[in-house]
Amino acid sequence: MRITKLHLSNFRNYMDETIEPGDGVNLFVGPNGQGKSAILEAAYVLTTSKSHRTAKDSDLIRIGSDWARILAEVDRVEREEVILELTLSRNEKKTVRINRVKHEKVGDIVGQLNTVIFSSADLEMVKSDPSHRRRFMNLEISQVSPQYIYALGRYKRVLEQRNSVLKEAKFGSVNMKALEVWDEQLVNYGSIMIEKRMVFLRRLSEMAEPIYSRLAGGSEVMEADYHPSFELGDPKSIEEIKEIFHKAVINARENDLARRTTTRGPHRDDISFKVNGMEVRSFGSQGQQRSVALAVKLAEIELLEDMIGETPVALLDDVGAELDEYRRQQVFDLVVGRCQALVTATSLRELPEQVVELSQVFNVSAGTVEKT
Numbered sequence: 001m002r003i004t005k006l007h008l009s010n011f012r013n014y015m016d017e018t019i020e021p022g023d024g025v026n027l028f029v030g031p032n033g034q035g036k037s038a039i040l041e042a043a044y045v046l047t048t049s050k051s052h053r054t055a056k057d058s059d060l061i062r063i064g065s066d067w068a069r070i071l072a073e074v075d076r077v078e079r080e081e082v083i084l085e086l087t088l089s090r091n092e093k094k095t096v097r098i099n100r101v102k103h104e105k106v107g108d109i110v111g112q113l114n115t116v117i118f119s120s121a122d123l124e125m126v127k128s129d130p131s132h133r134r135r136f137m138n139l140e141i142s143q144v145s146p147q148y149i150y151a152l153g154r155y156k157r158v159l160e161q162r163n164s165v166l167k168e169a170k171f172g173s174v175n176m177k178a179l180e181v182w183d184e185q186l187v188n189y190g191s192i193m194i195e196k197r198m199v200f201l202r203r204l205s206e207m208a209e210p211i212y213s214r215l216a217g218g219s220e221v222m223e224a225d226y227h228p229s230f231e232l233g234d235p236k237s238i239e240e241i242k243e244i245f246h247k248a249v250i251n252a253r254e255n256d257l258a259r260r261t262t263t264r265g266p267h268r269d270d271i272s273f274k275v276n277g278m279e280v281r282s283f284g285s286q287g288q289q290r291s292v293a294l295a296v297k298l299a300e301i302e303l304l305e306d307m308i309g310e311t312p313v314a315l316l317d318d319v320g321a322e323l324d325e326y327r328r329q330q331v332f333d334l335v336v337g338r339c340q341a342l343v344t345a346t347s348l349r350e351l352p353e354q355v356v357e358l359s360q361v362f363n364v365s366a367g368t369v370e371k372t
Contacts, residue, residue: 001114001310002340003043005073010065012038013367020371022360025332025341029348030364036344039369040117040315042070043342046084047115048139049096049106057088066090074113077310084112107153111143114312116300118331120322122293127281130270137271140300141200144307151192158185159262166260174257183249186265191241193266194228201226201271203306208292208299212275215291215330220275222292229268294327298334311339319343320350328352 003021008014013035028036037053041060044052051060061068068088075081085097086109095102096109103109124132141148162182168174205224212222230248235241245264252264273280273292280292304312314335319328332355335341348356361372 001077001308001313002075003072003113003313003342004075005071006039006042007069007071008038008042009069009071010062011042011060011068011070012062014038015062015367017367017369019362019369021340021342023340025336025343025355025359027348027351027356027359027361028342028344028364028369029346029361031346034364035367035369036364037119037317039364040119040317040342040344043072043113043115043313043315044117046070046072046086046109047113047143049086049094049109050139052117052119052121057094058090061088061090072113078308082112084109107142107149110149111146114143114304114308115315116297116304116312117315117317118294118297118319118322119315119317122297123289125296126273126284126289126293130268133271134267134269137197137200137269141196143312144304145196147192148196151189151196155186155189155193155266158182158189159265159267162186162262163260166256166262169257169260179253183246186262187242187246187249190265191238191245194232194241194245194269195238197266197269198226200303204296204299204303207302208295211298211330212291212295215295215327216275216288220288222295223274224296225272225274227270227272228266229264290323290327294323294331298331301334301339305339314339314341316341316343318345320345320347 002023006019006021008017019039028039030036041051041053045060051057054060066089069085071083071085073081073083083099085100086094088094094106096106097103098109098112125136138152142152162179165175165179165182201224208224209222213220230245232241232244235244248264256263275284275288275292278284280289284292301312301314316331316335319331323331329352332352336355336358343351343359345351348361363370363372
């Protein structure tokens with residue numbers, strides 16, 4: 001899979017710019033604040049319909065403009081070539097077009113272009129609060145599972161409705177029949193999410209473990225475990241998940257009423273990253289945390305390739321500055337010659353010489369991009 005053309009209109013500091021990346025490694029070089037990261041961000045927005053840098057779509061629109069547009073032509077091995085277009089507006093909802101056809105659901109664009117992004121925010125996935133890890137699962141699983149996207153959207157709506165009913169307890173009356181209806185839907189959609197998360201984390205862990213071992217020189221063992229918000233065990237089917245989840249929701253009802261919020265479900269899930277049996281978030285060194293984050297990202301490339309039948313596009317944001325020489329080399333060893341990569345750097349000196357020699361280089365300055 002590769003991006004053959006990327007056009008940015010009023011996106012971040014770009015007014016009207018077209019970029020044509022090559023098949024292999026593409027280096028975008030320039031001082032900080034010139035728009036290098038925005039190129040990678042644009043590709044990621046087309047992947048997930050969301051930015052990894054901000055929760056506000058308005059931040060993506062060029063100052064002085066009311067709208068922004070990202071358009072990409074994508075060459076795919078297992079599927080036909082596709083043209084993706086996403087438009088943002090300060091006054092209206094964002095819209096998407098796939099092969100020039102407007103789609104009512106913005107989520108339809110998810111999974112059309114598959115990417116894996118490496119950035120300074122990766123460390124937050126390991127060391128920060130559980131919401132970062134849930135977001136990671138949601139975004140990555142959504143790339144390969146339309147069923148997950150649908151279940152996630154419905155689950156969020158059901159959760160909101162159930163919490164509204166629970167808040168009525170503040171006034172001394174609760175519609176128990178309505179609560180039971182929302183309980184059933186919560187379990188139905190949540191169980192789909194739980195099953196997908198279990199499979200995803202199991203496969204990701206299997207692929208990340210040997211990568212981490214290589215990064216650590218073979219002296220440490222890493223594992224990633226899925227931690228649902230209730231005791232799940234090892235269910236053999238989605239029906240078993242539903243049964244266990246339903247019991248957990250019923251058992252937590254009194255507590256939910258007291259707290260006036262839903263305390264069981266995928267919105268409370270977490271991932272536990274461990275090295276030699278110790279929780280990395282609490283007890284790991286900065287080096288161990290970085291290696292875990294990197295191993296997970298590198299494993300993600302392998303997992304997506306395994307699931308979709310072709311390599312995703314790698315988006316490497318300032319890895320030269322973020323990683324030491326050994327970890328940096330490990331990233332490029334996996335990426336070079338395997339998948340298309342868009343890489344940012346303030347200087348070519350930050351990158352391995354052999355990588356630079358094999359790359360197309362673009363100079364980025366004040367929202368303009370020139371191929372050297």
